[in-house]
Amino acid sequence: MQLIRVWDLPVRLFHALLAVSILGLFITANLGGNWMEWHKKIGFLVMGLIVFRVVWGFIGSYHARFINFVRAPSAVFVYAKGLLKPNGKHFLGHNPMGALSVLALLGTLAFQAITGLFSNDDIMLEGPYANTVSKALSDQMTHLHKLNSELILILIGLHLAAIIFYSFYKKERLVKAMLTGYKIQNSSIDSHLKAKMPETPRPYWLSWLTIMIIGALVYALAMRALG
Numbered sequence: 701m702q703l704i705r706v707w708d709l710p711v712r713l714f715h716a717l718l719a720v721s722i723l724g725l726f727i728t729a730n731l732g733g734n735w736m737e738w739h740k741k742i743g744f745l746v747m748g749l750i751v752f753r754v755v756w757g758f759i760g761s762y763h764a765r766f767i768n769f770v771r772a773p774s775a776v777f778v779y780a781k782g783l784l785k786p787n788g789k790h791f792l793g794h795n796p797m798g799a800l801s802v803l804a805l806l807g808t809l810a811f812q813a814i815t816g817l818f819s820n821d822d823i824m825l826e827g828p829y830a831n832t833v834s835k836a837l838s839d840q841m842t843h844l845h846k847l848n849s850e851l852i853l854i855l856i857g858l859h860l861a862a863i864i865f866y867s868f869y870k871k872e873r874l875v876k877a878m879l880t881g882y883k884i885q886n887s888s889i890d891s892h893l894k895a896k897m898p899e900t901p902r903p904y905w906l907s908w909l910t911i912m913i914i915g916a917l918v919y920a921l922a923m924r925a926l927g
């Protein structure tokens with residue numbers, strides 16, 4: 701048994717900021733009125749977070765990279781079949797089903813941010829690019845923005861249910877790992893990972909450079925759009 705670093709600081713910061721921002725987006729959407737200005741600002745923040753996570757999925761540390769956790773549908777199926785077995789396969793990073801939920805969350809959130817740019821509420825509220833398309837298209841985007849927000853709520857519900865299942869049924873401390881970055885590696889089960897996995901995290905300058913470039917681009921876009 702050995703403590704091993706699984707989630708790097710950028711992934712953990714991304715996750716914490718994302719969860720708080722999504723909460724803020726649903727609260728501001730429900731409060732309406734002037735709060736919608738904050739809704740748009742936080743929406744841009746989420747856009748930046750998603751772009752960052754996609755880039756980090758290619759250049760980040762081992763468990764952050766898509767290639768090390770996204771699996772073919774057949775692997776997801778095999779994993780799902782063994783889910784309730786006490787000695788089912790164990791993964792240090794995202795398991796194949798978790799990977800699917802990561803992709804679903806990232807995809808629906810990206811779609812939500814894009815449709816938000818073109819939404820309107822028929823009274824005074826408008827996404828920053830609603831004027832650049834026809835009213836009919838903007839109405840369609842608004843409809844999709846509302847519909848997709850329900851899908852996001854369902855996915856978040858499943859995400860939290862999965863985490864409760866893993867904590868209590870599988871006795872895996874996933875939440876602690878997402879907070880501290882570390883998991884306990886059981887070498888008898890995970891020995892196949894050892895040879896492949898470089899344990900050194902990505903250098904800090906790479907994460908800060910990536911964050912600064914994406915942050916500056918999204919900030920410039922938000923400033924132009926929101927004025």
Ligand code: HEM
Pocket residue numbers: 711714715718719720722723753764793794795798802805806856859863874875876878
């Ligand atoms: C609005 C709410 C949330 C959203 C949108 C969200 C989204 C995500 C995403 C996208 C990931 C993948 C992380 C990555 O690889 O970059 C993730 C992982 C994770 N999230 Fe959340 N999350 C939310 C709330 C929470 C909460 C409240 C908790 C804890 C109670 C939590 C616990 C975790 C854990 C433990 C993982 C790692 C799962 C694993 O080990 O495979 N999340 N979440």
Ligand code: HEM
Pocket residue numbers: 722725726729730739740741742743744746747809810812813814815816817818819820821825826827828842845846849852
């Ligand atoms: C990315 C995460 C986002 C989430 C989770 C989200 C969620 C929501 C929700 C729940 C509503 C209320 C829908 C209803 O009335 O039933 C809403 C409305 C709205 N959102 Fe977003 N939103 C996001 C991003 C954005 C962005 C980036 C913008 C624009 C910059 C935006 C602009 C709007 C506008 C203009 C409305 C009002 C439309 C209406 O009243 O129906 N949203 N959003």
